[in-house]
Amino acid sequence: MSAARFHPRQAAAASLLAPLALVAIVTLVGANGTPFFQGTVTLILCNLIVVIGLQVFVGNSGVYSFGQLGFATAGAYVAALLTLPAAFALLQTPGLPSFIADAQLGALPSTLIAAALSGLLAIVIGLPLMRTSTLAIPISTFAFLIVVFNVVGGWDRVTGGSSGLVSIPTTTSVGSAGLWAAAAVVLALAFKWSASGYRLQATREDEVAARSIGINVMKERLIAFGISGALCGIGGALAAHQSGVLSPTTFYFGATVTTLTMLVVGGARSVFGAVIGALAIATVNELLRGVENGADLLGVVSIGEAPGLAAIGLGLILLATMIAMPNGLSGGREAGELGWLRRLGSTPPTPPPEPDGASRQRTADAGAKGGLRAERIALAFSGLRVLKGVDLELGTGEALGLIGPNGAGKTTLVNVLSGFQEPDSGSVMLDGVDVTGRSPARLAHAGLGRTFQAALPFPHLSVLESVAVGAMGIGAGKRRALAVATDVLDRLNLLEQARQPAGSLPPGAQRLLGVARALAIQPRYLLLDEPAAGLTEAECENLVAILRNVLVDFGCGMLLIEHDMSIVMELCARVQVLDDGMTLRVGTPEEVQADSAVIESYLGSSFLATADA
């Protein structure tokens, strides 16, 4: 058992047990009610499973899908058709192949098959949809929802068409729905805390930074989309087996809006939020519906029938919640991360017991084969030539300073080297392999790490998770990622803050965290874009000391864009000066600093006198 964990034991237990306890309470209360009440509670639990399914995709990816209820529809129909009694099947779905019509499976196998098929459908549908942009996914998934509605509604002989199905066996009890809901909670949390779950959350926090640490955004979204589809399918299947009737409108616009609202009100980033959102809104909804039909309040005031009260009341509650708590009731936190529980286990993780030699293996065995080389890189943006044929060479174990006045093309060059920008001409060679035009994620896997001028933190992940996800980005498992992250944080003096949300660190520490995250991919070459910009003098000194240690400990090649010559001189033996998209000089820091052409590029020719003085 490793000493370090992502979540202190008590916090992880609380995060798991709190939503399970809520599910258990609702199940027990429901089981002891009237048959009608039991039915209501069972449907609420089925709905909860769908909301948890939504959380897996929407909460972890930060991308809205309006199509997940299409998978609930698919699951519901699969389960219903597999269980429909033969006589009713013949009547309602004459076109159904006999092996399905005659199957008449039990509740459990039909639900499992529904889960598998709706999950498979989600993968098939997701393959093209997840390739579309973050903004296009809500629209394309919405289109999918409409397609499902039309297929199910129009395929009369197989699905019963728009009139739907009746006499589906009502096998779902409060107890079985409660068990499935509990399983959904466990599955959703297990996914969220898996390496794949962390990679997906990183894309939600900052897509650009996620790509820079090797994460394939499309792939991670697709995995969650599939799991989400399967969970929604289970919710749909159980609901069909509760009410005994099913139509194409059962899981359509209305249900889509309701379940998304539950997720958002509860706080989409956490499974706990999904659970409390679904249960709170369902409860309020039922209460308001009661009042809608006329009620006595405490026997004092009696209200007559008030149609529409439920909808209006719910609307007002939602509005008030979203204004007062924009992150939802849970604040987007799991139960174990809430303030009063957090104190239980906020001790920093312990660094790995023995120095983790494997973490730097890759740097050690490289080196020999040529380094990072850019040749004659040229790039223009709408006619403006930003780079006009730049060469650059960086070996492992050395630090190269890249300086030059604003607009010289420094950041653009780093973007080309790290795959964020494809050059118009020229090539980038990484240890003798031509990598020109490769994606940032692939370059990260090949050993190229970078930071950005802005810190680009993952604000809702902890410091420890933010760094560990860097190792996960290039394929490390959780335990290994944890070891790498604690090691890196220890070296960068950030271990004390490991449990804090990354967004709560001061800007200086956030920049350092950006360096830590890039180091977690164990790069052979590390590109740092103005790591010291805006730092105080004390923070600068700290940064220089840390970067010097990084050079020694990690043995990677370091490209440092930096204005402050004192920092460059401390770290770099060689400096390359860019001006107007071309290399002006390459030399030692002293040579460059006294070079008249360099001073002229910054301040104009009239300043040469100052340099001589």
Next chain:
Amino acid sequence: MLELREIRVGYEGTEVVHGVDLSVGRGEVVGMIGPNGAGKTSILRSICGLAPPTAGEVVFESRRLTGMLPEQIARLGLALVPEGRHVFKTLTVAENLRLGARSDSESAASMEQTLERFPILRQRADQRADRLSGGEQQQLAIARALLGRPKLLILDEPSLGLAPKTIDAIYELLQGLREEGVTMLLVEQNAARTIDFSDRCVVLSTGRIRAQGSRSELQRNPDVLRAYLGKQP
């Protein structure tokens, strides 16, 4: 005309501008230069009310701006031409300009005057703003600001992302404005040109003023080079 007294600006508890004094007199052109992260844009934001200073005060024509809303400050006659131009891309050039004018009655006359000054905008009056080149968009942003008849024109990085020839054209335009007596505060990373153009320059780095004065004064001051290239060995 504009005076900053010991202003400090911070975000989420971290101070990025540590007590800066600055004054701009009527008809003067003042430049503010310094490397990335120096705090130039933060100072501009605090003048315009977008990021109120945490300490110190901003006074414009003996009125305290501290605590006023950005739109109130704009109405006093402070016009900001923001970094990256921010023209209304899907509107035509003429529509962009009309939005800059103070009122319809004034607009006809001043519009004519402005189009006189920016012949390229007259040619392109009916084109969508996003069809203009970067330099033309910059001209449009300046023209839009001028239509509000500002007393003080604040320009944030007017040369950013433009080709050298286009930068020449923009500065020629600014020279014309200066000859008409327009007061300007010019913020640039492009140090050489700003020092040449301005009556007086302030050199900032990491939130503090490192040097200031006229071109010849700055040329004698080694702190200027230090602000850009760091401590001399």
